[in-house]
Amino acid sequence: MIQRLFVGGLVAGFAAGLFSALLHFAFIQELILLGEKYETGALVHFETAGNAPAAEGHSDDNGDDGHSQDHVDGAAGEQGGDSALTRNALTVLFTGLIYAGYGLMLVAGFALAEQLGRKIDTREGVLWGVAGFVALQLAPAMGLAPELPGSVGADITQRQIWWLGTVVATGGGLALLAYGRSVAAAVAAGVLLAAPHVIGAPHLDEYFGSAPAELGAEFASRALGVGLASWAALGWLCARAWNSGRV
């Protein structure tokens, strides 16, 4: 049992993490580098420049897609070959690690379901993966949107506590919604799912972001899209690994 849990969770999880890292470099890394150029002041958004007229600034900063791409290429180039390679290798390693952690939790859930008499097939595994995405990324993102570098948020410890509470409540709520058999379970699920958002995430009274709003929005959307694809793959891989380890 323990071997099946660890081999299934870690191997499937790390593989899903490598897939996620691929998507990270295809969709997200360029926006992180661009956000850092605004964070360091290498690029200045018109609203933070102070005296630039809005209409003129708008046409300067948001001309077309090719314009953005120029900044991205510049940012990547300035890192230098070695440091960029190290940075990206660490991103691949840690994305693999975090998904290995997710994978272990997911397979532990499969094992618990099996103890309770419910076999998790590959299709149900994908649903568990999507539920994991909702619990660990989508629900927390409704209070604390994925942050582009340069964003300024409330106290980190308070945000982490709200994040953890939201993950636990949402995970519990979804499990009750999916497998609960009574009206009381459905009501409890609703309360658990809503509670973190009724309480509300910690926020500052003012906004301090240095990057254009459009860039932050694009980053958040892509982060969530990549998360959904990665979690669906994680659920599929974990269910395959878990069930193939049965014999």
Next chain:
Amino acid sequence: MPSGVTAKEIEMNAMTQTAAKTGTALASIVFAALVGATVIFFAGHAQSATLHDAAHDMRHSTGFPCH
């Protein structure tokens, strides 16, 4: 059936073994979940400078509160 061993004793023995097996399975499940949660904590939340810098881009793209 061996002499001196009743059907009830065999049944009791089987139940004890099943209970022990379930107990071991639950311990394994809790252990795996704890290791998973620990990995998530260190990769996603720990604020030591080295870990933060190494995991920085992943934390941003997976929506962990980073700074």
